[in-house]
Amino acid sequence: MRLPMELEPAPTAPADPPTRAAEPGTRGRCPGPVAWERYFSRSAHAMVPSEVRSLFSVAALPGIVSLAGGMPDVSALPPETMAGILADVVREHGPTALQYGSAQGDPGLRDSICSVMAAEGISARPEDVMVTVGSQQALDLLARVLLDPGDTVVTEGPTYVTALGTFKAAGARVVQVAMDRAGVIPDELAAAFHRLTAEGRPAKFFYTVPTFQNPTGATVPAGRRAHILEVCRRAGVLVVEDNPYGLLHYDAAPTRALCADDPDRVVYLGSFSKTLAPGLRVGWVHAPAALTAKLVLAAESAMLSHSALAQLTVDRYLRTEPWQERLGGFRAGYRTRRDAMLRALSLSMPAGVSWTVPDGGFFVWVTLPEGLDSRELLPHALAAGVAFVPGTGFYTDGRGTRHLRLSFSYPSAELIDEGVRRLAAVIAAQL
Ligand code: PMP
Numbered sequence: 001m002r003l004p005m006e007l008e009p010a011p012t013a014p015a016d017p018p019t020r021a022a023e024p025g026t027r028g029r030c031p032g033p034v035a036w037e038r039y040f041s042r043s044a045h046a047m048v049p050s051e052v053r054s055l056f057s058v059a060a061l062p063g064i065v066s067l068a069g070g071m072p073d074v075s076a077l078p079p080e081t082m083a084g085i086l087a088d089v090v091r092e093h094g095p096t097a098l099q100y101g102s103a104q105g106d107p108g109l110r111d112s113i114c115s116v117m118a119a120e121g122i123s124a125r126p127e128d129v130m131v132t133v134g135s136q137q138a139l140d141l142l143a144r145v146l147l148d149p150g151d152t153v154v155t156e157g158p159t160y161v162t163a164l165g166t167f168k169a170a171g172a173r174v175v176q177v178a179m180d181r182a183g184v185i186p187d188e189l190a191a192a193f194h195r196l197t198a199e200g201r202p203a204k205f206f207y208t209v210p211t212f213q214n215p216t217g218a219t220v221p222a223g224r225r226a227h228i229l230e231v232c233r234r235a236g237v238l239v240v241e242d243n244p245y246g247l248l249h250y251d252a253a254p255t256r257a258l259c260a261d262d263p264d265r266v267v268y269l270g271s272f273s274k275t276l277a278p279g280l281r282v283g284w285v286h287a288p289a290a291l292t293a294k295l296v297l298a299a300e301s302a303m304l305s306h307s308a309l310a311q312l313t314v315d316r317y318l319r320t321e322p323w324q325e326r327l328g329g330f331r332a333g334y335r336t337r338r339d340a341m342l343r344a345l346s347l348s349m350p351a352g353v354s355w356t357v358p359d360g361g362f363f364v365w366v367t368l369p370e371g372l373d374s375r376e377l378l379p380h381a382l383a384a385g386v387a388f389v390p391g392t393g394f395y396t397d398g399r400g401t402r403h404l405r406l407s408f409s410y411p412s413a414e415l416i417d418e419g420v421r422r423l424a425a426v427i428a429a430q431l
Helices: 051-059 079-097 107-118 134-146 161-169 186-198 222-235 289-303 308-320 323-348 374-383 413-430
Strands: 129-132 152-157 173-180 203-208 238-242 266-271 283-286 363-367 403-407
Touching: 079 308, 107 129, 107 266, 107 283, 107 308, 129 134, 129 289, 134 161, 134 238, 134 266, 134 283, 134 289, 152 161, 152 186, 161 173, 173 186, 186 203, 186 222, 203 222, 222 238, 323 363, 323 413, 374 403, 374 413
Parallel strands: 152 173, 152 203, 203 238, 238 266
Antiparallel strands: 129 283, 266 283, 363 403
């Protein structure tokens, strides 16, 4: 089977600049189709489909249990609740909901977002919040505002695949620092900052998903958080804390955000995609005033203003629904699925396979025995009716061959059980 991830090689920049002159002998005649690659910007050439996104169309085929995508379970949200809120918003606030708004976002929603952030120990002010189209847009706008081509960004290795794509499209060099089960290793981070400075390409910011990380599920404990902040402070490196899963904790209480302890250095990205619905496309960025001002200008240039309808819908949900109670219900559903996955892994995986045990979020990171390669395993897994994401998708340099990411957020507990059993049989057959 030809997988979509076996993509054509990325086009390289054209040797010659595009010319408007007609080819000899073509005057007055159509010179043939436009060679669009010749006209693309460097940034466009750096945009290539990620392995993970390419895999999703195959994973959605009938008969395949997809443990690949990290889609939230929106069925846990009663449709009549959302229908009622939408209708009320249009009826009561039509002229605002159907009109352009400000690029910083609706003031009422920004105020409600501050109450959500308080759950993770952050004392936020509405003027430091900017609404975004999911946290993905915050990443894109941050790249525009903070990065010049050739700048260095440090991330965890492995890390969220689409953040890697965004930084690379901005022309940044991405350096990935080793993690263990408690997140990035502070001494390795300090060594990387030191090395990069000595090489004359100091890191501009450290991008981190410190809570229930995508893809490993790892959470950085409190003591290590303080250490990481200290390392960044000493090196003069900014921190971008991406935290879409923080409120989906299944065992312990919520973790205090990095931003709570250093709001002047840490830019915080939040999202309602996992705690409400990704279809609304509402997220936010919390940043110091100087950065927020630039982000607002970048947002204006990207889209004038956000969907007022989506923002007012989220705001009304937060103000009129018992959202914390609902979140408790979502957590219970995901906890059941996580437990189903961990149980199935324990019961069916052959010796030599290990995995992380996440306290929250959507993902389990699996390590294969020496000699196995998750990319080679994938066609066999798809043939057996189960999809996962090979670990290489979360690195920039081909690492991750002995790893794979499993997601438990979307399939039922029964399907998770079946999917893990199929995968275990495929792995056992390769040993
Ligand atoms: N950051 C991380 C770590 C994610 O896992 C995701 C979604 N998978 C995003 C950001 C983007 O999410 P959204 O734009 O829907 O908020």
